[in-house]
Amino acid sequence: MRMTAxxxxxxxALMLLSAVDGSEPLATRAIAEGVGxxxxxxxxxxxxxxxxxxxxxxxxxxxxxxxxxxxxxxTVGGVLRALxxxxxxxxxxxxxxxxxxxxxxGLRGALRRARxxxxxxLDTVRVSSLPHARQMEPVLVQIxxxxxxxxxxxxxxxxxxxxxxxxxxxEAAAALLRExxxx
Numbered sequence: 100m101r102m103t104a105x106x107x108x109x110x111x112a113l114m115l116l117s118a119v120d121g122s123e124p125l126a127t128r129a130i131a132e133g134v135g136x137x138x139x140x141x142x143x144x145x146x147x148x149x150x151x152x153x154x155x156x157x158x159x160x161x162x163x164x165x166x167x168x169x170x171x172x173x174t175v176g177g178v179l180r181a182l183x184x185x186x187x188x189x190x191x192x193x194x195x196x197x198x199x200x201x202x203x204x205g206l207r208g209a210l211r212r213a214r215x216x217x218x219x220x221l222d223t224v225r226v227s228s229l230p231h232a233r234q235m236e237p238v239l240v241q242i243x244x245x246x247x248x249x250x251x252x253x254x255x256x257x258x259x260x261x262x263x264x265x266x267x268x269x270e271a272a273a274a275l276l277r278e279x280x281x282x
Contacts, residue, residue: 100217106182108136109144110226113178116154116166118230119244124156124163129242151181166227175229176221183214 102110111134119125131141145164148154153170157163198204 100214102179103182104140105144105147106179108134108140109148109182110175110178111136112141112144112148112164113153113166113170113173113226114230115235115238116164116170117227118235118239121165124161124165125242125244126163129244130164133238133242147182151178153178171225171227173226174222175224175226176218178226179221180218 112130115130115133116125127142127145128138130145131138134141145154145156148170149156149164153167153173155165155167200206
């Protein structure tokens with residue numbers, strides 16, 4: 100199953116927003132820089148995510164984007180399903196007309212069932228559980244944020260019950276990255 104570029108950017112934006120503590124909104128330009136995608140693409144993704152109720156946005160100088168309560172609970176499968184605008188996976192029409200096998204085609208039904216099975220598998224994965232310290236620390240530092248990893252300051256690993264011994268290490272490393280002369 101192949102994701103569209105729009106779905107990919109939307110998921111990356113949600114992952115980045117999941118990794119910040121949520122105390123302050125994140126500018127769309129910072130999201131674009133953090134996910135390595137042009138601002139125009141990210142702003143369209145943020146608009147759609149807002150329409151879906153997954154993010155909240157505030158305009159103005161102190162404005163920005165934050166993950167909503169629904170966004171914190173969102174699953175990868177649910178997000179992809181909501182963003183998927185394709186009716187049929189196979190292209191049953193061409194410039195030369197419809198596919199001659201189009202009438203009572205079994206391929207479209209089989210591919211629809213496969214797509215739904217793909218989404219069902221991803222319905223068990225919360226977007227907010229995907230970011231982890233090692234992955235997000237450099238990104239958050241790059242866009243000028245102090246890593247927070249969720250409103251309780253947990254990483255995805257500590258939220259799932261794993262040890263949080265490394266969190267002090269990551270905070271110290273982030274401080275050193277912000278102030279390299281402090282060594």
